[in-house]
Amino acid sequence: MRSIIPFIISLVCLYLFYRGIDFSRFLETLSSVSLIYILLASLLLYISVYLRAIRWQILLKKKSDSYKLFKIQMIGYFGNNILPFKAGEILKSFLLGQNQKISKSYVLGTIVIERFLDVFMLLLMGIICVIISPVKDVGGISLYFLLLIILGLLISFFIILFIMKGFIKIRLIENFLTQFVSSYSNFNVTQLIKVNILGFIIWIIYWINVELIFFAFDIQTNFYESLLVLIVASIINSVPFFPGAIGIFHFGVNGTLLAFSSMEDISVEAFTTILHGYGYILLTVIGLYYFVIDKKIGIKQLINFKSIKD
Secondary structure, three states, rough: OHHHHHHHHHHHHOOOOOHOOOOHHHHHHOOOOHHHHHHHHHHHHHHHHHHHHHHHHHHOOOOOOOOHHHHHHHHHHHHHHHOOOOOHHHHHHHHHHHHHOHHHHHHHHHHHHHHHHHHHHHHHHHHHHHOHHHHEEOOOEEEEHHHHHHHHHHHHHHHHHHHHHHHOOOHHHHHHHHHHHHHOOOOHHOOOOHHHHHHHHHHHHHHHHHHHHHHHOOOOOHHHHHHHOOOHHEEEEOOOOOHHHOOOOEEEEEHOOOOEEEEEOHHHHHHHHHHHHHHHHHHHHHHHHHHOOOOOHHHHHHHHHHHOOO
């Protein structure tokens, strides 16, 4: 029953989001979108997932095919977009562990490191936003408050690890923590530089993609505005309870966009729909394709389950 609650909340949020909009203006705005920018953003998003696969390859420190990791990443996004609680991350760790015959907890440890690096880059983007933005308060949202939220996510990450280590004596979790610490402590300087450079490039791509969506609607914005939208969207996407952040993404990002004077002449709801929809559809469809078609890493791995070590 609890697993249904996130879906219900998402559907309610979507209903409330679309309930009061002017659909004639909504459709008129959508009809004016330049598809070339949407396609370019989709291509860059595709590339960013491949860069994530290369970064994961470095984190794993094991012989792995980057294209195979790319497909598993896509399947993970598919899982995250249709299931609550970021279940795609668990699916990723299972499929890779099953395929490579390596520890699930070791793979999970690398995934957590990957998320830690993302939060670190989000904090860096937040600092850049504060530096380049002439406005420190947009729509009642303080940029410094957003930074505190991101910093809080980092601190919460370490607190959760400490609590798990100190009070929970489940074998899988103990193995996971051991593997996590081992994975992170075994990094050399070169590997650390590589993963952070890749992370920075990935987040620059995300920033460019938000700019491209603005271009698609022929909206002239400042760089700090697109960066602020990226930061707000990323914080919302980090909430694990809702599949694909459906509903809460629309409310959160829409509220930020309403503070921009450049958005007065278009349907902000149409912009939010495209900003969320292009990536959601791309990652879900490609992830589903690999999950169904690929015999080595897809659904057949779940059907032909073989036990592997924790």
